[in-house]
Amino acid sequence: DAGVIQSPRHEVTEMGQEVTLRCKPISGHNSLFWYRQTMMRGLELLIYFNNNVPIDDSGMPEDRFSAKMPNASFSTLKIQPSEPRDSAVYFCASGFGGFYYEQYFGPGTRLTVT
Amino acid sequence: GENVEQHPSTLSVQEGDSAVIKCTYSDSASNYFPWYKQELGKRPQLIIDIRSNVGEKKDQRIAVTLNKTAKHFSLHITETQPEDSAVYFCAASMDSNYQLIWGAGTKLIIKP
Numbered sequence: 001d002a003g004v005i006q007s008p009r010h011e012v013t014e015m016g017q018e019v020t021l022r023c024k025p026i027s028g029h030n031s032l033f034w035y036r037q038t039m040m041r042g043l044e045l046l047i048y049f050n051n052n053v054p055i056d057d058s059g060m061p062e063d064r065f066s067a068k069m070p071n072a073s074f075s076t077l078k079i080q081p082s083e084p085r086d087s088a089v090y091f092c093a094s095g096f097g098g099f100y101y102e103q104y105f106g107p108g109t110r111l112t113v114t
Numbered sequence: 115g116e117n118v119e120q121h122p123s124t125l126s127v128q129e130g131d132s133a134v135i136k137c138t139y140s141d142s143a144s145n146y147f148p149w150y151k152q153e154l155g156k157r158p159q160l161i162i163d164i165r166s167n168v169g170e171k172k173d174q175r176i177a178v179t180l181n182k183t184a185k186h187f188s189l190h191i192t193e194t195q196p197e198d199s200a201v202y203f204c205a206a207s208m209d210s211n212y213q214l215i216w217g218a219g220t221k222l223i224i225k226p
């Protein structure tokens with residue numbers, strides 16, 4: 001298995017532009033998590049899905065952020081419009097709910113908004 | 115809701131010595147406690163975990179202990195090596211959902 005796949009790995013964009021981050025979870029996993037990591041705020045859970053359904057989006061910072069999971073093998077996190085304070089590393093992680101809660105992280109997308 | 119506190123935020127130890135990182139949690143319903151290691155520029159990866167029906171678990175040089183009464187758990191690394199330098203995160207979860215509640219992280223520095 002290739003593990004969790006994220007694209008792009010790096011994104012540099014100008015303030016006001018739309019940014020779309022993509023994630024392909026590990027096949028067979030039924031939970032998917034989007035995290036944001038910065039030096040100041042650490043690792044923050046933005047939203048998580050179970051069986052493609054959003055369960056908790058209380059970590060989404062504001063309406064500029066949205067996430068979708070149209071099927072079990074794909075999810076997107078969109079920021080529109082982007083702002084410099086959105087600069088961070090965004091991780092997607094997947095897991096198999098049940099007895100084992102291990103979350104497998106993707107390599108992350110480093111987003112820079114200028 | 116659940117809250118996880120982690121201490122210290124930075125820990126510097128001499129190579130070969132032991133390191134201990136401590137976490138406390140607030141919700142007695144939490145029953146799963148993993149530890150993740152994140153090397154510089156890399157993704158977090160699970161290194162060891164423990165469930166609430168176990169008091170201690172070991173895997174080579176690392177061990178985790180859990181005190182349910184006091185609601186705290188600790189990561190112990192013995193005979194530290196340079197490759198142990200990383201940020202370590204503790205977390206807590208419960209059967210009712212799949213969300214991990216994360217500690218703030220501990221930066222472990224191994225001095226040669």
